[in-house]
Amino acid sequence: RKEVEQDPGPFNVPEGATVAFNCTYSNSASQSFFWYRQDCRKEPKLLMSVYSSGNEDGRFTAQLNRASQYISLLIRDSKLSDSATYLCVVNVASGGSYIPTFGRGTSLIVHP
Amino acid sequence: DTGVSQDPRHKITKRGQNVTFRCDPISEHNRLYWYRQTLGQGPEFLTYFQNEAQLEKSRLLSDRFSAERPKGSFSTLEIQRTEQGDSAMYLCASSSSFPGTKHEYNTGELFFGEGSRLTVL
Numbered sequence: 001r002k003e004v005e006q007d008p009g010p011f012n013v014p015e016g017a018t019v020a021f022n023c024t025y026s027n028s029a030s031q032s033f034f035w036y037r038q039d040c041r042k043e044p045k046l047l048m049s050v051y052s053s054g055n056e057d058g059r060f061t062a063q064l065n066r067a068s069q070y071i072s073l074l075i076r077d078s079k080l081s082d083s084a085t086y087l088c089v090v091n092v093a094s095g096g097s098y099i100p101t102f103g104r105g106t107s108l109i110v111h112p
Numbered sequence: 113d114t115g116v117s118q119d120p121r122h123k124i125t126k127r128g129q130n131v132t133f134r135c136d137p138i139s140e141h142n143r144l145y146w147y148r149q150t151l152g153q154g155p156e157f158l159t160y161f162q163n164e165a166q167l168e169k170s171r172l173l174s175d176r177f178s179a180e181r182p183k184g185s186f187s188t189l190e191i192q193r194t195e196q197g198d199s200a201m202y203l204c205a206s207s208s209s210f211p212g213t214k215h216e217y218n219t220g221e222l223f224f225g226e227g228s229r230l231t232v233l
Contacts (some may be wrong), residue, residue, distance in 0.1 A: 008152070036222075043203060043224035044155065087154050089222075097167055100145065100205075100222055102154035 001026055004090050006103035013110055017078045021106045023088030024070045031098055032091040033064055033071045037084045038105065044087055047073075078110045114138060118204050118225035125194055126233050133189045133228040137206030144187050145222065146179055147203040155203055161187060162209065194232045201227045 006023045013019050025033075033050040048055065050062040050071050061074040071090075075082055085105040091098035117136045125131050137144045142163050147155035158177065159169045163184040172178070176194075181187040191198055205222040 004154075006154075034221075043226055044222070045224070046221045094168060097160075099157055099160070099168060099171075101157060102147075104152070104154045 002103075003027060003092050003101050004088055004103040006088050006106050008104055008106060010107035010109050013078055013108070015078055015080060015110055015112055017110075018074065018076045019078060019108065020075075021073045021086055021088075021108075022070055023072070023090075023103050024068075025088075025090045025092070026069070027090075027092050028066075028069060029093040030069075030090045031093070033062075034089040034100075035060075035062060035071075035073050036087040036089055036102075038087055039084050044102075047086070075108075078108075080110050080112065083108055083110045116204060116206050116223050116225035118202075118228050120228055121226065122229045122231075124231045124233065127194060127196060129194055130190065130192045131194055131230060132191075133202050133204075133230075134186060135189070135204030135206075135225060136186045137204070138223055139185075141206035141208050141223070142184070143207045143209050144181060145205045145207070146187070146189050147205065148173070149201045149203055149227070158189070191230075194230075196232045199230055199232045201229050203227045 004025050035047040036044040037047045038044040048057050050064045054063045059076045063072045085107050087105045088103040092101045119134045145160040146158040149155045159179050161181040176192045179189045205224045207222050
């Protein structure tokens with residue numbers, strides 16, 4: 001079983017739609033959770049951190065469920081510019097350190 | 113530009129040759145990571161450094177892969193006797209860390225370079 005798992009999609013949605021992605025992780029000792037965005041042929045960039053209490057940044061809402069070991073990302077009022085791959089990142093405990101471990105990413109395509 | 117820089121951006125080589133990639137992190141960052149990414153996959157962790165110390169190298173894909181960060185600044189990733197399966201994008205990222213009570217936590221944000229794309233013929 002992979003340490004961080006995501007549905008690769010693609011999620012194909014119209015502009016204005018609400019879309020949600022989930023990510024599960026296997027190591028219960030994991031600390032710190034993030035969503036990164038990666039545009040085609042570009043490097044990943046931090047979208048937002050994910051806190052236990054949940055957090056919101058404009059149209060984006062992230063949630064963490066430690067009991068079920070998953071994190072989620074909700075995008076409201078999708079824009080064409082939201083089309084990208086969304087990468088779930090979990091800091092997985094390994095030998096006294098934490099390794100930022102990526103899921104395979106979920107592809108989002110927003111169409112007119 | 114004070115971001116993470118990687119060199120070369122593209123490398124085409126013949127099978128069996130050695131290649132070396134360089135990464136210059138953001139100057140005030142003490143952590144440096146190497147990842148490999150293939151099409152349709154997320155970045156796969158290879159190794160990381162805290163200053164000049166290589167703290168995790170068990171995930172390097174084989175003994176043909178090695179990395180150094182001799183003075184705690186720039187880093188190199190070398191692949192010896194390249195194989196066609198080594199073709200991928202090699203990404204470098206840097207970040208800051210802060211000491212926790214038991215473990216050192218990554219502050220979270222990884223700053224990536226644009227990557228070095230390797231093609232092995």
